[in-house]
Amino acid sequence: MVVMEKEEIPHPAPPLKLQKPPEPEPRQPDMISVEDVDFSYSAHQVLYDVNLEIPSRAVTAFIGPSGCGKTTLLRCFNRMNDLIDGARITSGSIELDGYNINAPDVDVVDLRRRVGMVFQKSNPVPRSIYENVAYGLRVLGATKKSAINEAVEKSLRAAALWDEVKDRLDSSAYGLSGGQQQRLCIARALAVEPEVVLMDEPCSALDPIATAKVEELIYQLRENFTIVIVTHNMQQAGRCSNYTAFFYLGRLIEFGSTSKIFSNPSERKTEDYITGRFG
Amino acid sequence: MSKSRRARNRIAQTTAFWLFRFATYAILAAATYIFLDIGIKGSRTLFNTQGPFINVPFFTQGPQTLFVFEYEGKKYTLSDREFRAWKAQHPVEVEATSVAYSAGGVWPCIVGTGLLVVGSMIFALAVGICSAIYLNEYSQNTRSIRLIRIAILNLAGVPSIVFGLFGFGLFVIFFHWNVSLLAGWFTLGLMILPAIITGSEESLRAVPNGLREGSLALGATKWQTIRKNVLPYAIPGILTSSILGIGRVAGETAPIMFTAAYALRDEMPWQVQHWTDFVFQGVMALPYHIYVVSSKIPQNEYTERMQYGAACILLLLVFAIALASIVLRERTRRRLSW
Ligand SMILES: Nc1ncnc2c1ncn2[C@@H]1O[C@H](COP(=O)(O)OP(=O)(O)OP(=O)(O)O)[C@@H](O)[C@H]1O
Ligand SMILES: [Mg+2]
Numbered sequence: 001m002v003v004m005e006k007e008e009i010p011h012p013a014p015p016l017k018l019q020k021p022p023e024p025e026p027r028q029p030d031m032i033s034v035e036d037v038d039f040s041y042s043a044h045q046v047l048y049d050v051n052l053e054i055p056s057r058a059v060t061a062f063i064g065p066s067g068c069g070k071t072t073l074l075r076c077f078n079r080m081n082d083l084i085d086g087a088r089i090t091s092g093s094i095e096l097d098g099y100n101i102n103a104p105d106v107d108v109v110d111l112r113r114r115v116g117m118v119f120q121k122s123n124p125v126p127r128s129i130y131e132n133v134a135y136g137l138r139v140l141g142a143t144k145k146s147a148i149n150e151a152v153e154k155s156l157r158a159a160a161l162w163d164e165v166k167d168r169l170d171s172s173a174y175g176l177s178g179g180q181q182q183r184l185c186i187a188r189a190l191a192v193e194p195e196v197v198l199m200d201e202p203c204s205a206l207d208p209i210a211t212a213k214v215e216e217l218i219y220q221l222r223e224n225f226t227i228v229i230v231t232h233n234m235q236q237a238g239r240c241s242n243y244t245a246f247f248y249l250g251r252l253i254e255f256g257s258t259s260k261i262f263s264n265p266s267e268r269k270t271e272d273y274i275t276g277r278f279g
Numbered sequence: 280m281s282k283s284r285r286a287r288n289r290i291a292q293t294t295a296f297w298l299f300r301f302a303t304y305a306i307l308a309a310a311t312y313i314f315l316d317i318g319i320k321g322s323r324t325l326f327n328t329q330g331p332f333i334n335v336p337f338f339t340q341g342p343q344t345l346f347v348f349e350y351e352g353k354k355y356t357l358s359d360r361e362f363r364a365w366k367a368q369h370p371v372e373v374e375a376t377s378v379a380y381s382a383g384g385v386w387p388c389i390v391g392t393g394l395l396v397v398g399s400m401i402f403a404l405a406v407g408i409c410s411a412i413y414l415n416e417y418s419q420n421t422r423s424i425r426l427i428r429i430a431i432l433n434l435a436g437v438p439s440i441v442f443g444l445f446g447f448g449l450f451v452i453f454f455h456w457n458v459s460l461l462a463g464w465f466t467l468g469l470m471i472l473p474a475i476i477t478g479s480e481e482s483l484r485a486v487p488n489g490l491r492e493g494s495l496a497l498g499a500t501k502w503q504t505i506r507k508n509v510l511p512y513a514i515p516g517i518l519t520s521s522i523l524g525i526g527r528v529a530g531e532t533a534p535i536m537f538t539a540a541y542a543l544r545d546e547m548p549w550q551v552q553h554w555t556d557f558v559f560q561g562v563m564a565l566p567y568h569i570y571v572v573s574s575k576i577p578q579n580e581y582t583e584r585m586q587y588g589a590a591c592i593l594l595l596l597v598f599a600i601a602l603a604s605i606v607l608r609e610r611t612r613r614r615l616s617w
Contacts, residue, residue, distance in 0.1 A: 078496060085419055113498030123489030125508060135507070136497035185493070192497055 031056035031196060031226040032077060037092035039072055041084065046072050048250045050092070054243075056195075059218060059227045061237035061258065064247035065273070070230045071120075073247075074198050077101075077228065078115040079108050096196070113140065116194035120201040120230075122181040124173040124188070129165050132173045132184055136192040151191055159187035160217050179210025186217065190225075197221065199229040203236065215240045234274055238262050246270045314594075321591020324584050336384050337588060342543060342568070343383030345581055348375035356581065358382030378581045380543075380572045385589050390548055391562030392596065394460060395539060396528050399467035403528075404521060406468070407475030408510075411517075414476070415483040416505055435473035440533040442470040447537035458561040460548075463539025470534050471524040478520020482513040515612040522601045529597050532566040540567035542575070565593045 032054040039047035046069045054060050062070040072081070076094055079101060081087040093100050101111055124132045133152045134142075142148050152169075156162040161183045165176070173184055182202055189197055199218070203211040219240045221227055231237050237244055237258065244261040246254045246269070254261060254270045265271045327334055336358075343359040350373055357365055359382065362375070418424045446466030456462045486509050494504040532540075541561040551557050569589045572582060 080492060080496065083492070083495070109498050109500050112496055117492075117496040119489065119492065119496075121489060123487070123493040125490055125493070126512070135494070136499070139494075139497065139499040139503045139507075188493075188497065 028055040028057045030054065031097060032228075033095045034073070034076075035093050035095070037073075037076070037094060038090045039069070039076065039081075040086075040088060040090050041072075042086035045090070046250050050252045052245060052252055052255055054226065054228060056226045057222060057224070058242040059222045059229060059240055060243040060245065061241035062228065062230045062245050062247060063232070063234065063237050063273070064253075066232075068247040069250045070247055071200055074117075074200055074228060074230055077196065077198055078112045078117055080117065082108065113192055114194055115196040115198060116189035116192065118182070118185050118189050118197065118199040118202050120204055122178065122185045122205070124176075124181050124184050126172065126174055128170045129173050129176070129184060130169040133188050133191050136188055140192060155187040155191040156184075158190050158217075158221070159183045160213055161187055177210070179206045179213070182206060182210070183214060183217070186214070190221075194225065196226045196228065199227065201230050201232065203231070203233065211236070234262075234276075246273060248273070317587060317590050317594060320583070320587035321594075324588030325591060334384075334588075338384055338389075339386050340384040341387045341545065341563075342380045342385065342572075342585070344380070345378040345382035346375040347378065347581065348373045356382075378579060379576045381576075381581045381585050385565065385568060385585075385592060387544060387547060387563040388565045388568045388589065389592065389596065391540070391564040392529055392566070392593070394548060394562060395463050395467060395535065395564055396525060396600065398460060398464035399471070399528050400521065400525060402464055402468035403471050403475045403524065404517075407472055408479050408517065411476050411479035411483055412505060412510075415480045416501070416509065431473045431476055435477070437470075438533075439470055439531050442466055443534040443537050445469075446534060451538055456559060458537070458539060458541065459559045460539060460562060461558040463535050463562075464558075466534045466538045467528045467531065470531065471527055474524050474527075475517075475521055478524075479513070479517045482516025482520065483509060485516060486512045511611075515608045518604050518608040518611070522604050525600045525604065526597045529600065530566050530593060532570050535564055536567055536570070540564045542567070542571045565589055565596070569593065 030053040032052075034050050034052040034054075037047055037050045038045060039050075050073060062074065064070055075081045076089065077096070089102060094102060096111070096115065099106070125135065127135075130152055133155055134148050137148050137151055142151070153162060153166075156165065161180060164180060165184075168175075173181065176184060182205070186197075186199075186202070202218075203214050206214065215236060218227060218229060222242070229237075229241065241258045243256065244258045245252055246261065246265075246267075248269055254265060254267045256266075261270060262274060265274065271277075324337060325334055326332055340358075346355075346357050346359070346362040348355055350369070350371075355365070361382075414424065414428070443466065446462055446469070450456045450462035450465055451458060454462075490508045490512070491504055494508040495501070499507075539561055541563055544561065544563055548557065548560060548562055551560060569586060572589065573586045576582060
């Protein structure tokens with residue numbers, strides 16, 4: 001039974017050939033739990049008292065107007081914000097699988113291996129397609145040629161890119177189209193077998209066909225990974241996520257199953273945003 | 280009123296235009312004059328009108344004293360070696376004028392300058408790249424880091440003679456290295472270090488941040504990220520910025536005149552008794568040689584040959600090294616471009 005009435009939402013992308021799961025799906029155990037998090041860039045507070053439980057093996061979408069802190073929260077999950085001078089969580093905690101990721105004894109490198117990330121702007125390195133995917137394996141210490149070959153093929157297949165690039169693995173990744181590059185970045189993230197994959201507007205630079213491919217991919221990946229995706233595209237959130245979190249001005253306004261958020265939101269702001277009345 | 284103002288504006292406009300134009304062309308004129316003067320006069324020394332066309336002894340021999348004399352109505356200009364051979368054949372007394380350094384060639388100077396450039400560039404690039412990586416990739420913008428940056432900036436403005444005196448005091452006297460290659464390497468290296476650091480930092484900054492984040496997000500350590508995803512793409516830029524450094528190292532006289540350069544040395548650098556002596560020997564060097572032959576010996580019509588020949592070779596050498604690093608840079612850039 002499909003609760004969400006797809007017909008009400010105009011489709012920019014071609015319809016997807018995937019079945020919606022029976023809903024409501026049994027909720028999986030929580031993978032990431034965010035508790036009372038405040039976050040500041042130097043003196044500029046960006047997140048206020050965010051509480052959120054992200055279930056494992058499901059797709060969670062972050063939506064909200066520009067500048068509301070979606071990227072910031074996402075980058076907290078793999079501590080990418082450590083790279084920014086003065087950026088820090090001022091109070092609250094984030095737990096991954098029950099462990100506080102900001103505890104002093106946490107190995108950031110290990111954390112980032114478990115929590116992969118796909119960036120809004122695809123960022124392959126200027127080397128061959130093969131090397132792009134193999135890079136993550138190599139930094140983890142893989143040296144056996146056959147094992148790397150196998151993993152590269154597996155992740156390229158998982159990212160639905162294998163058939164398009166299997167004859168040109170040794171040519172530069174910069175010769176790929178934007179959509180292919182983004183899927184290459186997804187393949188690269190999958191190659192190191194993370195538990196969580198964070199995606200920051202992975203389709204913002206893609207055409208509808210490439211978007212459809214990536215969405216289909218995200219939806220399939222849900223079976224093995226915990227996925228958090230930031231998107232400005234309401235249809236996209238509707239199509240490929242199980243849960244949706246709506247942020248506004250640094251606060252989490254509403255979090256729930258996607259079908260509920262889109263069909264019957266409990267907050268007025270959520271409804272306004274989803275129906276396009278503001279934002 | 281408005282008409283006269285328009286006229287005045289036009290005059291100001293034209294004046295400014297011609298002033299700027301003149302300044303630009305004046306540079307061109309000066310450069311042309313310098314290169315033509317040294318090129319033409321130098322090639323008289325470097326090339327012959329007959330034979331192999333290249334003045335081979337000038338490239339293969341050390342400086343020698345020139346002997347000028349007349350014998351049976353003919354005028355002879357012979358180098359030290361040739362003069363002794365001539366005297367063996369003609370057992371007569373001749374009145375010969377001797378002109379120091381004006382015969383023979385500059386081979387030991389070329390070798391010495393080459394050694395100085397290679398050693399000091401290796402030192403400067405190693406230290407410079409390391410500190411650029413530290414400053415750009417690791418350090419936070421704290422007060423002490425800002426202080427270090429100011430220090431580097433100021434170091435770039437220190438006159439080269441001060442570096443020479445510093446090297447003399449520290450390496451030659453205090454470390455007892457005497458006048459040696461080692462002292463010269465460190466003195467020259469320190470002199471261009473600020474330029475290398477600044478240039479390397481700029482090249483590192485030019486590497487898109489996305490490459491760093493992409494690598495870190497895959498679970499690479501900071502050092503793995505720098506080594507595999509940042510440094511390779513910064514190397515072409517670092518090479519470009521070090522070209523200027525090479526020119527300075529090859530051409531500066533002041534830093535080496537107390538620390539590494541001999542006015543005259545008969546042995547070549549590889550003619551040392553024990554290989555450990557290699558770095559503790561002084562060498563002849565082109566810029567110092569030019570300085571010596573143009574200001575330390577009495578000038579006459581025979582001295583110009585050596586002066587212009589040496590100057591021309593120095594220019595060619597700097598061009599050659601610059602060209603080599605440009606080729607190297609283009610190679611790496613083609614292999615790894617984004
Ligand atoms: N590096 C930074 N330094 C300082 N302030 C920042 C930085 N990055 C983001 N901010 C600020 O934090 C706030 C939230 O930014 P964030 O990128 O998380 O928004 P977002 O929800 O992802 O927006 P968008 O949908 O446009 O990507 C913004 O006000 C932004 O100006
Ligand atoms: Mg964002």
